[in-house]
Amino acid sequence: MVRTDRRRPYVFQIAGLIAALTLVCLASGSFGSLPASSPNRIAGHAQPTNGHAVVALVNGEAVTLKEFKARMPRLRGEMMTYCQQTYGLDPNEPKFWSASCGGKSSLERLKEATLRLLEEDRIREQAAVEAGLHAAVGYDAFLQAWETENRERARRVAAGQVIFGPRELSESAYYQYVVANAVLALKQRLLEQKGETNYERWIDEQLKQATIELDWQVYEKIAL
Amino acid sequence: MEKRRKAVLPLLVFACLLLASLMPGVSPVAMAAGTTYYVDAAQGDDNASGTSESSAWKTLGKVNAVTFAPGDRILLKAGGVWSNQYLDLKGSGVGGSPIVVDRYGSGSKPMIHFGNTSVNGEGFGVRLRNVSYWEINNLEITSGEQPTDMRRSGVLVVGEGTGAGNFRHIYIKNIDIHDVFGTDRRTGGINFHARGSNTSVESTWDDILIENNTVVNVADTGIQTMTDAFSNSGWAHKYDAFKNVVIRGNYVEKIHRDGILVRAAAAPLIEYNTTNAIGNACNVNTGIVSYLDHIAVVAAQWAYYTTGAVFQYNEAFDTRKLEGDGQPWDFDIQVTGSVYQYNYSHNNQGGTLLVMNNTNDNTFRYNISQNDLDGNGAFNLVNGGGNLYVYNNVIYRSGTQNRALTHASDTGMAYYTNNIFYNGASGQYTNSPRMTYDHNSFYGLNASVPSDPNKIVGNPQFVSPNTATGRATADGYKLLSTSPLIHAGTAVANNGGKDFYGNALYNGAPDIGAFEYPGSVTPPVTLLSDDFEDSDISDWTVSGGSWGTAMDGSLTLSQNTPAGEAVAYKGNGTWSNYTYSARVKLLTTYGNAGLLFRYADNANYYLFRLNDSGDKAELYKKSGGTMTLVSSASCVVNPGQWAAMKVNVAGPSITGFVDGVQLVQWTDSSALAAGKIGIRMVSSTARIDDVKVVQ
Numbered sequence: 001m002v003r004t005d006r007r008r009p010y011v012f013q014i015a016g017l018i019a020a021l022t023l024v025c026l027a028s029g030s031f032g033s034l035p036a037s038s039p040n041r042i043a044g045h046a047q048p049t050n051g052h053a054v055v056a057l058v059n060g061e062a063v064t065l066k067e068f069k070a071r072m073p074r075l076r077g078e079m080m081t082y083c084q085q086t087y088g089l090d091p092n093e094p095k096f097w098s099a100s101c102g103g104k105s106s107l108e109r110l111k112e113a114t115l116r117l118l119e120e121d122r123i124r125e126q127a128a129v130e131a132g133l134h135a136a137v138g139y140d141a142f143l144q145a146w147e148t149e150n151r152e153r154a155r156r157v158a159a160g161q162v163i164f165g166p167r168e169l170s171e172s173a174y175y176q177y178v179v180a181n182a183v184l185a186l187k188q189r190l191l192e193q194k195g196e197t198n199y200e201r202w203i204d205e206q207l208k209q210a211t212i213e214l215d216w217q218v219y220e221k222i223a224l
Numbered sequence: 225m226e227k228r229r230k231a232v233l234p235l236l237v238f239a240c241l242l243l244a245s246l247m248p249g250v251s252p253v254a255m256a257a258g259t260t261y262y263v264d265a266a267q268g269d270d271n272a273s274g275t276s277e278s279s280a281w282k283t284l285g286k287v288n289a290v291t292f293a294p295g296d297r298i299l300l301k302a303g304g305v306w307s308n309q310y311l312d313l314k315g316s317g318v319g320g321s322p323i324v325v326d327r328y329g330s331g332s333k334p335m336i337h338f339g340n341t342s343v344n345g346e347g348f349g350v351r352l353r354n355v356s357y358w359e360i361n362n363l364e365i366t367s368g369e370q371p372t373d374m375r376r377s378g379v380l381v382v383g384e385g386t387g388a389g390n391f392r393h394i395y396i397k398n399i400d401i402h403d404v405f406g407t408d409r410r411t412g413g414i415n416f417h418a419r420g421s422n423t424s425v426e427s428t429w430d431d432i433l434i435e436n437n438t439v440v441n442v443a444d445t446g447i448q449t450m451t452d453a454f455s456n457s458g459w460a461h462k463y464d465a466f467k468n469v470v471i472r473g474n475y476v477e478k479i480h481r482d483g484i485l486v487r488a489a490a491a492p493l494i495e496y497n498t499t500n501a502i503g504n505a506c507n508v509n510t511g512i513v514s515y516l517d518h519i520a521v522v523a524a525q526w527a528y529y530t531t532g533a534v535f536q537y538n539e540a541f542d543t544r545k546l547e548g549d550g551q552p553w554d555f556d557i558q559v560t561g562s563v564y565q566y567n568y569s570h571n572n573q574g575g576t577l578l579v580m581n582n583t584n585d586n587t588f589r590y591n592i593s594q595n596d597l598d599g600n601g602a603f604n605l606v607n608g609g610g611n612l613y614v615y616n617n618v619i620y621r622s623g624t625q626n627r628a629l630t631h632a633s634d635t636g637m638a639y640y641t642n643n644i645f646y647n648g649a650s651g652q653y654t655n656s657p658r659m660t661y662d663h664n665s666f667y668g669l670n671a672s673v674p675s676d677p678n679k680i681v682g683n684p685q686f687v688s689p690n691t692a693t694g695r696a697t698a699d700g701y702k703l704l705s706t707s708p709l710i711h712a713g714t715a716v717a718n719n720g721g722k723d724f725y726g727n728a729l730y731n732g733a734p735d736i737g738a739f740e741y742p743g744s745v746t747p748p749v750t751l752l753s754d755d756f757e758d759s760d761i762s763d764w765t766v767s768g769g770s771w772g773t774a775m776d777g778s779l780t781l782s783q784n785t786p787a788g789e790a791v792a793y794k795g796n797g798t799w800s801n802y803t804y805s806a807r808v809k810l811l812t813t814y815g816n817a818g819l820l821f822r823y824a825d826n827a828n829y830y831l832f833r834l835n836d837s838g839d840k841a842e843l844y845k846k847s848g849g850t851m852t853l854v855s856s857a858s859c860v861v862n863p864g865q866w867a868a869m870k871v872n873v874a875g876p877s878i879t880g881f882v883d884g885v886q887l888v889q890w891t892d893s894s895a896l897a898a899g900k901i902g903i904r905m906v907s908s909t910a911r912i913d914d915v916k917v918v919q
Contacts, residue, residue, distance in 0.1 A: 073332045092309075094266060164496070164566070164698075165498035165537075170436075177475065180477060
């Protein structure tokens with residue numbers, strides 16, 4: 001369907017993020033301004049420096065560094081278009097990503113958009129589970145399901161059996177496929193269980209109400 | 225420097241050919257030894273030679289200035305981004321030596337962000353104009369939401385103007401195209417177009433491969449082939465502008481118009497694709513992109529002016545019904561001799577299959593439709609259509625759908641055979657002189673409506689239906705071993721050789737539905753067959769009554785004494801699981817007659833009988849001498865009329881049918897193990913014919 005107001009929500013989300021961040025900082029004191037003696041700590045646990053480092057927690061479920069880096073490249077085009085059209089930046093310039101795109105760097109905007117996308121992923125997965133639907137929660141589970149899917153497809157094709165759709169799905173195609181099916185199933189459940197007809201608005205609501213804890217030290221180090 | 229390199233090259237080629245000719249079994253191939261060019265968006269320099277990684281070019285504009293030669297490769301550096309640039313490629317390869325665009329290094333696919341750029345008023349990420357023998361691989365192409373109203377395509381392959389003609393070998397592989405928004409329908413993700421007016425040279429293509437691409441959030445059409453021959457009376461290739469087309473393994477989602485649309489193609493193959501969210505489905509800010517066409521009708525994966533198309537192993541879901549249509553599959557105008565087979569559709573708003581006028585000899589077989597929705601009936605056959613063969617499909621509905629599950633045109637014939645219609649909703653069936661039914665299974669409401677002389681009514685006994693969501697298989701639509709649909713279908717010639725699961729056809733008599741029950745059930749063996757034409761009943765054991773043969777149309781087994789219990793049995797006491805059928809004509813009003821099975825002796829057997837006292841079909845168990853009624857159903861019993869009775873016993877499960885309709889189904893937790901078959905009646909006379917036992 002055609003949406004008329006695609007870009008605004010993430011602006012609100014940043015405000016919400018700052019608010020949530022502030023609240024959490026005040027409450028726990030373990031995020032944002034970490035004690036200098038334990039730079040990698042998150043809620044008392046040591047942060048790995050590899051892909052399993054937790055960038056953020058969404059209602060307690062992790063968004064990992066590996067996942068963040070997997071989802072970020074696809075949003076580059078959108079950000080390049082935006083910063084060029086709105087602020088006249090040239091994406092071919094090597095300094096494009098560090099240049100100011102309306103007060104924030106293009107990279108900063110890209111990371112914010114990626115974070116919002118992943119928050120939405122966690123919310124949707126959690127809502128699906130709550131609605132009694134099968135859903136892989138978190139990136140490790142997603143990767144396992146992806147590998148299993150491709151292995152199963154290959155096995156069936158080798159055995160002369162019929163499958164439908166691509167014989168092998170790329171990670172990004174599988175992501176689209178999982179999200180599309182999850183949204184369809186969730187929309188139906190929302191209608192049946194809550195009489196909810198506006199899925200987008202409902203997701204926005206869940207996002208606003210979510211507890212989002214950001215590990216600033218991990219987050220700020222993320223680069224392209 | 226240049227001169228020296230030229231001298232070395234032929235020597236190198238000669239050496240390679242010599243080496244190749246020395247290898248056993250390898251015949252020397254005269255490959256043009258092309259040049260490899262490297263393009264590095266970050267570190268490259270257009271003034272460099274471009275022929276090594278360290279002397280890479282920088283911009284796509286530099287690439288566009290070169291006319292390439294057979295065997296050349298243009299490699300873009302992984303992780304690189306080319307913004308407001310596009311590839312407009314020149315030169316042609318030759319057979320065996322195409323020109324290849326690909327990536328080098330590791331990282332993200334090279335990204336072409338073509339923004340608002342254009343050439344002669346149209347934008348594209350990659351254009352192959354009037355060229356042959358090109359392969360484009362491993363790129364990301366996007367343009368974003370651009371305000372200018374113009375045509376845009378991710379990959380545009382066009383023949384037009386001076387240089388239009390007959391082109392060969394265009395391969396588009398592993399390209400990720402997203403967020404490209406073009407005006408009018410000659411735009412979109414991957415777009416082949418023979419362009420021109422009636423006086424222009426007509427273009428055609430032979431050997432097209434579109435494989436493993438993703439096309440997401442694109443207007444207008446996902447993947448298409450098109451020719452202006454439709455509006456140019458002087459052009460010749462309305463039906464075959466595109467030959468040897470393979471569209472395989474693509475993932476297409478959130479498309480403004482149609483998903484995959486093949487026009488003017490001869491025998492194209494469209495397989496292993498997935499489409500979803502088709503029809504006004506872009507995620508786009510219409511404040512910026514204000515020029516998208518108004519769309520009335522879409523279908524997901526279809527052909528137009530095409531013969532011999534094969535659509536197989538595809539999945540389609542969430543096709544939208546806008547003002548009409550919205551089906552996943554569509555035999556459209558001037559499509560003949562084409563087939564949709566082994567496809568899976570679900571949650572498509574417009575139903576399952578559209579068949580337009582001016583179509584003929586098309587086949588829809590071994591497909592599964594799980595809860596396609598109710599915008600149209602499951603089948604929509606527009607008036608003016610030709611012959612259509614619909615067989616061995618599963619049409620499963622379990623919601624609130626109430627549109628028709630079958631349909632016919634007003635011309636041609638539609639043949640529905642061996643299909644399973646699972647009507648867990650409230651759909652109706654069509655009967656018309658322009659359609660026939662044969663050996664279909666109908667479950668749920670209105671099953672009595674379709675005029676199928678060999679129908680089976682009742683639960684098809686799927687393993688676990690309605691579970692094929694988001695998985696690579698539809699195993700839930702396999703039949704349980706107790707399904708009455710196994711071996712209950714009729715053979716269809718030229719059936720494609722395998723069922724939805726890859727099982728060879730047929731394993732004995734065909735099964736109804738998309739699943740041919742494979743080898744764990746041995747091909748059916750006829751254990752017993754008696755039509756009484758030899759007028760010999762000495763192999764039957766009789767007790768009570770007076771048994772003989774009588775002419776009633778043909779010779780039949782006849783019991784003539786309407787008093788007491790009369791029994792006749794035959795067969796082998798070790799028979800355990802089988803299907804026993806016979807035609808029975810009860811002659812006594814208020815009487816009864818039926819089938820004995822697992823008859824061990826007179827104190828232990830099952831009986832499935834017609835009872836004219838109360839119009840019932842009754843299932844009895846006699847165990848240790850005690851007779852118990854275990855199940856019964858209403859059944860119109862007409863003394864003097866033949867009724868086809870059938871009983872299936874498999875393990876503890878017993879199913880009884882009268883005239884093709886399943887009436888009783890019972891599971892005996894302490895089942896009788898085995899026994900012969902027979903006939904029994906009490907205080908009645910009756911005739912029996914066509915006794916058959918099949919295992």
